[in-house]
Amino acid sequence: MKIDLTETTSSKINAALVQARRDIGTPAIGMVLTLVIVTDEENAYDALKSANDASHEHPSRIIVVIKRVSRSARSRRDARLDAEIRVGADAGTGETVVLRLHGELVHHADSVVLPLLLPDAPVVVWWPEGAPSDLAGSALGALGQRRISDTYACEDPIGALAERAQTYAPGDTDLSWTRITPWRSMLAAALDQQAFEVVSATVEGEDENPSCELLAMWLADRLKVPVERTLSSGPGLTAVRLETKEGEILLGRADGSLATLCMPGQPDRSVALKRRETAELLAEELRRLDPDNTYESALKFGVAKLRAAQDSPAPAAPAAAAQAAEGDGAGDGGEAAAPAGKAAAKPASKAAARKASAKQ
Template sequence: MKIDLTDTTASKINNALVQGRRAIGAPAIGMVLTLVIVTDEEHAYDALKAADEASREHPSRKLVVIKRRAGRSPRDRSKARLDADVRVGADAGTGETVVLRLYGEVIDHAQSVVLPLLLPDAPVVVWWPVASPTDPHNDPLGALGQRRVTDTYAAENPVAELSARAANYTPGDTDLSWARITPWRSMLAAALDQRPDTEVISAEVEGETCNPSGELLAMWLADRLGVPARRTVSEGPGLTAVRLETRNGPIVLERVNGSVATLSLHGQPDRAVALKRRETAELLAEELRRLDPDTIYESALKYGVERLSTGPSEPAAEPAASEAPAEAPAAAAKKAAAKKAAGK
């Protein structure tokens, strides 16, 4: 059921929600949270579609905030108005949906419009599919949420955006680029668990350029393993490979086609593992499962993009044969492992 309201108020929107529930014979709907989606008209459809799919797992009241201009003239631009599209039942996924279009001065007071529409005694999650603020916690709408979800992949400069996220991090912040690497992190952790005594020497993450998930994965490996990490570029799609150099041989997780990967461990046969690229709805549903601060994400983010090595490594110049000292077996093995990690 859909109810269109023009030049309305938050009170009238709440009344429309009650009327809509009564009309479909569902006076009470069990919703677990309020999801505030801050987007523009261009991306609103895709964002709401993803939120509707995620609501099958997390029934919620979805408030879509779209900031618009009423017209081209100064008079039209200054005219304050709030339009709303209220949806309940089959038109709203699992829960309720209110699409809010803000005009004029109302744009600067979006939090005052949203606040009366939040579910009482329920968590609030704020999601920016595109054009997220540099400091989500201090954004007027972001301040309403216990959890703030951004997507650095949609930024103009994704890698630089990671540095801004680290500088302004507040517990409760998270990013869909982090959720994208959850299967990678799980696979790599399981591979290392098979060899608990393995000492990792270095890590390399390969993926398409301008994909912040690659930087996040490399920072996570460097932070958790305490080893140098390198970020290299491939043609994609997305992330394509992770190589861990260990004293017992390499561990390689390689995905060429975006759906199935090959896990290679020294001394074991290669194995095919499912590692598909996930849709936005799956990523959002994952982030809605936990509303507490993600300390692992915080630690990886604050490791710092600038500490990662990038591009192919360059070998040190070899000394002349007459000047080269004899190497101990351990030193020779370490050099061989370093060369292998550099792809030589």
């Protein structure tokens, strides 16, 4: 059943929801949470489809917030709320409310959404794209116990990771982190089988892929070893190599579907490691509503190291300094300055190369 309401209010939407449930013969509410989706018209269909698929595992009231930007000055002053209500077969296993906010109302979306939240139920806010830099600090984000974004959808995914680390609040998460859950599980299981001592690691994947960066940060944070980030043509994350004293552990996935696990002293094994759809990622995130401390630790560890590498001054070349002190030009400031200038230029180029290759 679908009900369209134009120039409506939150109280009228609530009344229409109650009446719609009675009309289809299901007056009882069996939903476990409220999922608020903040998106635009272009991405609303795909986001709602993923949410409906996820609702088969997590019955929920889905509230889609679409902010309609007005073109004229007069229409920007006029506030209007249009709503579309879906219950029954049109709304998965829960119920759906699509809100379209016009005019000044786009700046007060939280006031519209608040009366529509399920009482005594958790609230999850999801931005399929266009998430604010401070999730918890935004008006709608403050309503949720969990806040889901996707840095893969950002123009600058690596820069977005740095922003997420700066503004992180308990309850924030990222679908780029969810994408690597099978990789983390497989690597942890491989290290649990035998007492391998890892001395270094390499993460290989396509450029500008935040999942690769997050996996590298997680390995560096948990194993306390150097982690190298290398590039490949993809798709996505393609390989992880762990160097141990007994040999190399390799988890490689060249086709985005089937991976191979190679371990010292054991036969190679094929592992199902397919790239998952958004609905599967969303369903995984809705299984837990407590803060993800592992994500927080990996996110902040990586950004801190990235800043240190970018902000550190260029080191002086020891050989050039020794020549300047012992050579014929030790007392001549102009001759001593030339080698130092060349030495400073070299680290700067390395930092640029690191920045260019810093991607998933």
